[in-house]
Structures are given as structure tokens and as C-alpha cells.
Amino acid sequence: MRFDMSRTPTLEDVAEAAGVSTATVSRCLNAPEKVVEETRRRVLEIVDTLGYSPNFSARALVAKRTQTIGAVIPTMENAIFAEGIQAFQDVLQERGFTLLIASSGYDPNAEGDAIRTLAARGADGLLLIGFDRDPKLYDFLATQSIPAVVAWSYSPGGPLPSVGFDNTGAMAGLVSHALDLGHVRIGVISGRQKGNDRAQGRVEGVRATLRAAGKPAPFIVETDYGIAEGGGALDRLLSEAPDVTLVICGNDVLAAGVIRRARECGLAVPQHISVTGFDDIALARLVDPELTTVQVPHRAMGEAAARAILALVSGDSVESLALPTSLCLRSSLAPPRER
Amino acid sequence: MRFDMSRTPTLEDVAEAAGVSTATVSRCLNAPEKVVEETRRRVLEIVDTLGYSPNFSARALVAKRTQTIGAVIPTMENAIFAEGIQAFQDVLQERGFTLLIASSGYDPNAEGDAIRTLAARGADGLLLIGFDRDPKLYDFLATQSIPAVVAWSYSPGGPLPSVGFDNTGAMAGLVSHALDLGHVRIGVISGRQKGNDRAQGRVEGVRATLRAAGKPAPFIVETDYGIAEGGGALDRLLSEAPDVTLVICGNDVLAAGVIRRARECGLAVPQHISVTGFDDIALARLVDPELTTVQVPHRAMGEAAARAILALVSGDSVESLALPTSLCLRSSLAPPRER
DNA sequence: GTGAAAGCGCTAACAG
């Protein structure tokens, strides 16, 4: 028996070589229990020697399942998504699913395109980050009946099940602690809030806590994501509110930039000014002083999100899940200096 | 005319609604110039109102092109890949291609599986990191005639075209400079070299330069990737070679760990001991003292790799491309203290 | 338990 090596083998090649029908070969691969031991062994052997691997497109065309999950994330250049997505992917891979990643660059239109592209490619399910997007996209997913879950945010009554944490509550915890320490004049440096409910939630956590404690509203500066950007934001904050004793940052990267810039300005942290971050990425323990921040379970979230979408894809229903965060108290936060 | 909204529309639905054949609709989408203005307009209008979007699998099945590029990277949890891959993806997206990412976790078997999975999914081309892998995989790609390019390494005579830089040469430049400064007892902390030609090349750059200068061979410690790991490696290095005046690290992350650990041990950098990194990620300017390192053009490399694979996919041939690196001299490297 | 046959939705000759 000879094989044409110049072409990748098809089901038919295997069937012919094994002396069975294509249906039987297909069954050996998809429902082995429906084929008698003897036949199965022979077929699988041929599959192996021929190096046969089913054509994905043909299979998807008829089966209407692709074993593919799509994820649309704002950017890959951010340690926090990278780690969570890696965990997400690890679980998918383990369960025989492939991850298709698209990034939106924080652009709502690009995100919409990405969602539609992924849908057109037959993604069995989708992972989205946060809830803040055009409601039409939720309709679209419903119409196409593509299951999806939201991660990095938690909202039990949202349009989609979510796996995340309470951004507002976590930030509130941090702020309460800072108030206990005696801080009153507080500045906030946040990433862009538009279309980003994580940023919105965190800022709201600060606002609400100060309001509840009867303290003055915080000064808020918004900036793009990045270390240098954090430094620039500090400059703007201090020019508007030179007497703040605490700068609360929306994430660790901005906080790292603030700490660096403070040092350049001769402002001692935390003696002159305290700084806090959010996320607890590796960076937090690298800067000097080490960063007081909110620890977020990235890997656990990625894994839980993967389990959630896989459950949805196989027809099970899932509950939204809030993961716990915790306060990491380190040396960048101290009581304000007496004045 | 009524449409069944419960089903995603097919080519046939569009054809029927427009009163033309499916072939004409297909042409409107794939070769508009072959259809007369009037017909095209009408068809495209229906496409729009129906919200028709071609079924990816069906198209791939017959066209044998998927407009998909696969990338197999060691890990996403590494700023250097993240940034380069983001650039890679940006270019692909712009040209209408989708990126499929798989990560191998630095495991050669997992990498082989990922390559085969991507191939089975009909990736039109592949991006691989580095050259060091089972030669059978190159045969596999050749047999399946799947074009591929290697990034992060440069080797003009390699089995695949590459877009990268000269790891060995770049490190040699750094070491030469350190020798000029007067360092003699030199330690190296490298990531795992097995299957990682970037790490191998960098270590070789140190070895070769010292050899050529008639200096003693360096002490080499190998470790997993990570900040804490860098610190642990410093402990091991110092226990074996307590008198090193310079620790050359294979990447910035390890170097950051070394600097932190040195501070914990009461070793002043660079007064007691100099430290260098490689990659020049944002981290390099965050640690104190700032890191002397080798600047690598991540984005340019990602973009060039994208152009290369797209050229191959469309049948053009490409030349391997070496991108320039440069030395970033910062304060973590200084002449050794007199003893 | 296995085979025959009918498509899945689309593209690409080939006619007209």
C-alpha cells in the first residue's frame, strides 16, 4: 500500500488504507465507544502512521463547534492581563480548547470589530474584559447565541456572567485604612475611565469612602497607562493640589511612575508623601519604597474565567463569581507628617 | 421579502434576496471588480441589511487560506514578548490577518504540539521564537508547506528566515565595555539555556569576549525566569565566587532581582558590585540604581517579523533581517572598587 | 457495528 506524501492525508486516505468507510474513521476519532475494539485499533494505527490530523475547517463547517475560545483584551502590554490570560489559556489548553486573542488597544470600535471577527471565525465562546461597551454588542452575542463571560469586573446583575472582583470595594478598603492613618488631603491618579469600568470603580471607591467619612472630595488626575505617564500625572496633581499627603493610584504601574518622579523631585516617600497602587504585580516590590497596594488574584481569575466559559459552552449555566482581594501593606504608605 | 432571523444568513440567503446567484455574491465580496457596479451595489446593500458575514470555516475549507497567522511563544508573562507580539499583531490586523497565539511554557513538547495544532487549524504562516527545536518540526513545516519565520534570534543560514538581532554580539559589546572599565572577576546569571538560543547566545557573548581578552572564564549560574529567581541566583553565585565585581544578567528581570537582593544583603550597587541586564524593558529605569542594559527594538522586530511572514504567505521570498541593538549605560555599572 | 449518502457554506473553473 502506498501513500501520496505530497498531500496532507484526509479522512478518506485513512479509510481506504484501513479498509473501512470514512464514517467509521470519523467515529474512531469522535466517538470511539461506537466502534468495536479491533477496528478501532487498526484505524488508529493507520491514523498514526499517516500522521493524519483532521482538517479543522471541514470539521467546524459541519460540526458547528470549533473548540476555540476568543478573548478580546485591551492590550497585551500589561502584566496584569498577561498573567490572567496565561492562566486562562492554560486551562483551555488542558481541556483541548484553543485560545484566539485579539486586542482592542482600549478602542471601543476596535473591540467591536474584534468581537465580530472572533464570532465569524466560529469561536464557541468569548472572554471580554469589563462591562462598559455598546449594548448592541450584547444583543449581537445573544442573537448569534455565542456564550461569553466578563472578567476583571464583577457585577452579578450584569448582561453577562462575570468572574472578577469588586474594584470599588477593594479600593474603599485601602482608603479606609489611609483615613485611619490620618490622611485628609488625598489625590487620585487614574487611568482613562472612559469605557473602563475597573478604573471607574476604583475611583468611585475613593470618592465614596471620603464622602462617607465626611472628608473633602479627592483631586483626580486621569492619564494614559505607563510609568512615565504616572510621573507626568504627579506633576499635574501637585501643581493643582500641592498639599496632598497621599496619592492613590489606579494601578501599580502608575504608582511606580509616581514614586520615581517623587524621588526626582526630592519628595521622600512616604515621609513627605504616601503613594499606593493597585494589582500587586511584581513591580510593586521592586520600587523603593515597596508599594502598598491591593492584591488581585490574577491567575485564579483567569482560571475561573476559563472554567466559566467552558461551562457555558457545554450548555451549563454559571453564576458570577467574586474573588477576594487583599490589602498589601508595605512601606510606601505611612501616616501623614505633622505640619 | 422576509428573512429568517433565527439563523445567521448564508451566501444563499443574500443571493436569493438580491435575485442573483451565489457566485455573484461571492464575487462582490472577493473580487468586486468582476461585477458590474449596479449589481454590486444592490448585493452589498443586502449584505448590509442582512448583516451577512461569510462563514470562516467554509471559506477556509475551499480557499485553503485562512488569513490567520499563528505564533508560538514561550510565555506571555514576559514584557519582552508581550511588546513585540503586540506590534506583530498590530501589523497583521492592519493587513486583515488574525493572530492565533499559543504558548509553550518553554516546554519543547508543548511547542511541537502547538505548532501542529496551529497547522491543523490552517494557519497560513507561523511565527516561532528562536531556532533551537527538534529538526523534525522544520521537516513538518516544509512537508505541509507552511511558511514560517523566526524572531528574537538572527541566523542568516538557519532553516527559516529570521528577524532578530545578534544576541552574542550585543552581549559582547556590553562585556567589552565592562572590561574597559577594569572588571575581571565576572559572574553571569542566565535563564535556562536548554532550547533557548537567545540565552545561549548571550552567555556565549560573555564567554567569547573574556576568552578573547585573555581573562578567566566567568562563573555562570542558571535559573528560572523571575525577579525572585534572580535574587536566589545571586546568592548562589556569591557563595561560589564571593569576589565577583560584576554580575551580568541574561535579562532585565533577573537583573532587577539581583539588585533587590544585593540591597537586602547590604551590598551597594555599583560601589560594591556592578549589575547589568539585557532587553531594556521599562523595569530597567525603575530599579535603583537604574540598570545598564542592552536596548532591543521590540516593536520594530515585531513589525518586521509581521511583514516578513506576510511576504512569505503571499509567495514572496524574504531575507533574514538583523536589527541593531545599543548599549544603555546607566548607573548600575561602574568601575570596580580598588581592593 | 458499519457503510452509503447527504449536506455544512463557500469558491472556482467553465460555460454562456
Next chain:
DNA sequence: CTGTTAGCGCTTTCAC
């Protein structure tokens, strides 16, 4: 310029 037709490789009834 447009329609007809023949599959692409696979899964899945429906018979046997």
C-alpha cells in the same frame, strides 16, 4: 458580466 456545477473534508442520520 453572470449562472451552473463540482467539490473542499468532515460529521451524521438512516439503513443494513
